[in-house]
Amino acid sequence: MPVVTDHDAVPLTPVYTIVIRESGEASVDGHPVETLPGQDARDAALANIQERAARLDRPVRVNAKEPDGSTWPLIVDWDGEVTPLDHPHPTPPPAPPAARRAPEQPAATAAAPVHLPPPTGEPVIPGPAPTAPDVDWMAPLPSEYQQMLDAVKAADASGNLPAAEVAAKDLEDALDDAYGPSHPYTVNVVAVRANIAVRSAKWAAGLELHMRAAWLRHDQQAPREETLRLARNAHFCWKHLVAHCPKHPGTDNPAQAQQHVQDLLRVLRHVEVEPIIITTTEEWAAERLPAAS
Template structure:
């Protein structure tokens, strides 16, 4: 099957993220991929991405993360062609600054779990000032969809709110790309909704993805670190039993995600105390998972 030869013709966004775990499970952009009979995780993930390419009508870019932490940049076409790249995908140009006034922040109800304020000094210097307005309201044509998310949340219909948020994120991804502030902010809302539903692994994956995308776009650092800490918060309760969240404990899943959690924490410059503590808990995980 021919590979893609005109790499410059492939749009810079979206860049889908495939994660393959040691137990042969796969996810695409934080969503689990169901394997068909006879498929392994890589085949199932690539089939999922091929469908996305078919819907868009052109090849798409992919970062495939292996269980050992290695990342392979690929281009995947809807006909099944997979083209490995010798270098990472080029960064997309920064979106133009929206002209809207700041909008109210979508905030969690009181009493929801969160990590304490940051401690220690950042591992890396703070990035330059953001080039886009991360507080800008959604364009008018998307606000009704966002009201559906908020309405379902307000009435306790968290599953419906999560579905509506996924639909909104997909629409924003199609219109602006996966790293635009509009899209990433809704991705963070999805993470928050999954955490409230007790979907700890999914919430962790979405929080980490949102934090990394914000970091790539030099978004305001405080919120980027908060999202990374929330991803770590989810991992911590997968890794260690807690009387407050007894249903979260899943050391096998924590083991699968340890390398990714540490990679994102280091990438965004999380506090050294969080990284060191994660490494310490991770070292205790194999025996915990076997017991």
């Protein structure tokens, strides 16, 4: 029995699009979906949608397009239940001009991470920590560190990610010396380094940096949404170590994935991410990592 019985209660947006190609590959909203060995592309795509539903904490609407051109409207819930519909999804009414907003962006997928700090290298510091009102997570760095931050931005803007990483590490070390490793200034630069590592396809480094930033933010009760994004992207980096990614050949490393999986699970549980992400991590580890243990 499908979980979703009141179809009209499911919000009209977002509507995600799964495309299954004749080659057997699948994509979600244009982003390729990675599969485990022997896993059907449809199952992998639905698991991707399941994670999105979990992050929204509600069922979501999906159009699944088959290689023969047919389209199947579906409702997918966070627990993986799929409800086929016998009619297309309703067209949402246009928003009044004063209320128009940018379309909702999907959560991070295996093909393209989102919710990372911006590519300029500017720290994302989205609000004051509730238990420490004197610590402002949105405060800019003190002026004496502005030149070092500018060096990070300049290297990043020029596309020189190795130089941006070195400059960001120097900035983190300086802030660590002055304020300590847990200060918002330092932690936000750790998040910048995590972003650079992902964009450089350095998944092991990205995993460690994302885990560290998420843990430290959580312990200081920093604004939660950014903390969750960092934890989710740690999971994203770890999956790239587990399985081969066609876009970044040679970057998978099951031995490192095995080495870090327990640390990742501790972080995910510590910051209390959506249960489906923890379950996915456990399933991937059981499926792919025994040989590396």
